[in-house]
Amino acid sequence: MIATASHYQYTRKYTGPVKAVICDWAGTTIDFGSRAPIIAFLELFKKHGVIATEAQAREPMGTEKSVHIRKMLAMPEIAEQWQTVTGAEPVEDDVQSLYEEFLPLQLASIRRCGELIPGWLNTVSELRQQGIQLGGNTGYNTEMYGQVKAVAKELGYEADVNVCATEVSKGRPYPYMAQAVMDKLGVLEVQACIKVDDTETGIEEGLNAGMWTVGVAISGNANGLSLAQWEALSTQDQESIRMKAHRQMSLSGAHYVIDSVADLPAVVDQINARLAAGQQP
Known part of the structure; x- marks a missing residue:
């Protein structure tokens, strides 16, 4: 039987490395606690x-x-x-x-609230050394994003491309922003993409796009505390919040849940290994 194009796309397996990481902004790469x-x-x-x-x-x-x-x-x-x-x-x-x-x-x-999430610049360096492109998307409109971009650039980070919710027909949980980032980056294989977000809606977006998804639990919406407020907590209180936030983000269906993007390189390594073994999102 000759496979149709749709059958080929459905059964095709990508076994190469991660090509793109698409991150939300507030609570994920900037603005600890999404304040x-x-x-x-x-x-x-x-x-x-x-x-x-x-x-x-x-x-x-x-x-x-x-x-x-x-x-x-x-x-x-x-x-x-x-x-x-x-x-x-x-x-x-x-x-x-x-x-x-x-x-x-x-x-x-x-x-x-303009501060990069601690460890993000180190993560950026590690990912770019692997040839991974960095895209952003956001519920902000283009004017709001312009402010975010300027603040992040002052602090040493600039995404390769970005897409705002107002630039597509429907925002999250629809997959259109993530797909538009793929298009801008020139990435063909959705399996080679990771969507990182601090909200359940953002994880849904990545899942609906067919991407690997990583939820961040402590730096964003599931915690909600500023960095100063978080650091002022006792170890016991931090652990209590961490357990609750991880559980909340796990319920979103994310493939992985981490404290923050500082922990992302280890997840990329795991996803690369799973892709090489023939596993798909």
Whole structure:
């Protein structure tokens, strides 16, 4: 029987090394604890007399920011506060108005929370020595990403390419951003790509794209503490949070869960070995 093209694509196995690592930004490569979006969302709603909790603000993390606002407004407790303050239920015009107000708040908080995740520059050096390309993608729009890019560059890191959620038809958990990064990098084999993210939505994106996925548990959304707050904890408290955060990211379906991108090179080695043995994501 002659195999069709679709049959060939389905059964084809890639046994070469990892070619690309595609990382989220806030909470993954920059901004320990993914604080910048949370600060901006809480400030945005407070300006309108709505007191959101950090847990509520974190629930839609990883999505495009107007989608994030829409999801927060749909939460019963927030919708009730909004109706009490404004006298009406939240509608789509409110989403768009809030999104416009959100932009300057987000730009300011990105600058305030602009530090690379400890160990990331060493990881970048190790990966690039292996010839691995580094892509980025984000729920930020292009203007927000411009601020992130500038801050990261000042600190010594620049991604090879990046794709924002506003540059594709649908953001996470759809795979389109990750696929667009592959396209920009010129990588053919999805099996040669690793998606690294600190949110369940970002892991879903990578899984939907057919990539290897790595969840980061401590540097991002599952922990939520700034680096200073994390380092101030006792060893016992850190371990308690670590167990909870690892469990949360494991439930996302990630192939691997690590504390932060400082631990990524060892995972790349493991994935290279699995690929060489004929295993696929």
